Amino acid sequence: MDDIIQPEILNDEFHYALKKYASRHDLKTFLEIGSSSGAGSTDAFVTGIKNRNDKSQVQLFCMEVSRVRFKALANHYAAEDFVRCYNISSIQANELPSKEEVVNFYNSTTTKLNQHPIETVLDWLRQDIEYIKNSGSDLNGIQLIRTANHIHQFDMVLIDGSEFTGERELHHTMGARVIALDDVNAFKCWNAYQTLLHTTHYYLKEHNFSLRNGFAIFEKKF
Numbered sequence: 001m002d003d004i005i006q007p008e009i010l011n012d013e014f015h016y017a018l019k020k021y022a023s024r025h026d027l028k029t030f031l032e033i034g035s036s037s038g039a040g041s042t043d044a045f046v047t048g049i050k051n052r053n054d055k056s057q058v059q060l061f062c063m064e065v066s067r068v069r070f071k072a073l074a075n076h077y078a079a080e081d082f083v084r085c086y087n088i089s090s091i092q093a094n095e096l097p098s099k100e101e102v103v104n105f106y107n108s109t110t111t112k113l114n115q116h117p118i119e120t121v122l123d124w125l126r127q128d129i130e131y132i133k134n135s136g137s138d139l140n141g142i143q144l145i146r147t148a149n150h151i152h153q154f155d156m157v158l159i160d161g162s163e164f165t166g167e168r169e170l171h172h173t174m175g176a177r178v179i180a181l182d183d184v185n186a187f188k189c190w191n192a193y194q195t196l197l198h199t200t201h202y203y204l205k206e207h208n209f210s211l212r213n214g215f216a217i218f219e220k221k222f
Contacts, residue, residue, distance in 0.1 A: 007040030009160070009182065014215045015044045017206055018158065021178055021217070022048025027155040028058050031145065031176075033090045033169055034161035035062035037072035041158055041182075042083075049082060058082050061145050061154075063161070065089045065135060084149075088141035090161050091168045093132040095140075099125065102164065105187055112213045113163075113186045121163075121187075128162050142172040156180070159189060167191040177220050178205075185214035 009015050021027060022045045030049075035042045042062055049058050062077075062085045064070040070087040077083040097105075102125055106118050113121060132138050145151070157173040159166050160182040166189035173179065179196060181189040184207070196202045196218045207216040 007036065007043075008212060009041040009044065009215075010039065013208055013211055014180075014182065015041065017215075017217060018044035018180060019048040021156055021180070022046075022060075023051060025052065025054060027178065029149075029151055029155045030058070030060045031142070031154045031157045031173065032060065032062045033142070033157070033159050033165075034182075035064045035069075035073050035085070036066075037064075037069045038062070038076045041160060042073065042077070045158075046077065046080060046083060050080075055082055059084060059149070061086065061149070063088060063090055063141055063145070065132065065137065065161075067135070086141060086145060088137040088139065088144065089132045089135065090141050091165055091172065092140055093129050093138050095168045096125065096129055096132075096162075096164050097167075102187065105190075109190060111185050111187065111190055112183075125164055128164055140172065142169065153177075158182070159192060161188075163188045167195070170195060175220070178217065179220075180215070180217045182215050183213040184216050185209055188213075189216075 018041055030045055045060050049055050060083050064073050074085045099122055154176045156178040157176045158180045159169045170192040181192055183189050184193040193216050202218040202220055205217045205219045
């Protein structure tokens, strides 16, 4: 969590799709969960928004719990008025899944997560819980951003945070006009993907299960 990692969503199908959505004039408020240092999906959003003639009316809220990555993110986009960076967790530590929930998923659903030993996966879970608890930001960051900025619902959300938070993040952002999920073929967004796929309120716009751990973009029906 305290290392700068290389961007994953960069110059690929998902990156270009996010850039396209960021260019849409009917979408004004964007929430990116898991911005890292800002060189991947954040770059796609920023590039798309900067090309708009209404960018003064647009807001991009970036969430990154890692202090080291957040510092790099905030420094990188300090000159962009429409980018607002938050060094907070998207959800509280007590909202993360239990060890039993992760083990049951691992044993019952075959995803890219099964390429790693269950002991390693559970160690990731332990580290995430401890980091959030010790970060000084053990709160629901999604709700904090919404309340602080008087936002009833975001226009577009990218869920790409911790391996263990995607389903809970969807619960807190359901209702957004566009919801993009990364790592749908892993614990992170598998259940979120299944939920959106089977609801009558959203339809699947784009997806690719073979790109890294898969991605999907859903849009709300009107």
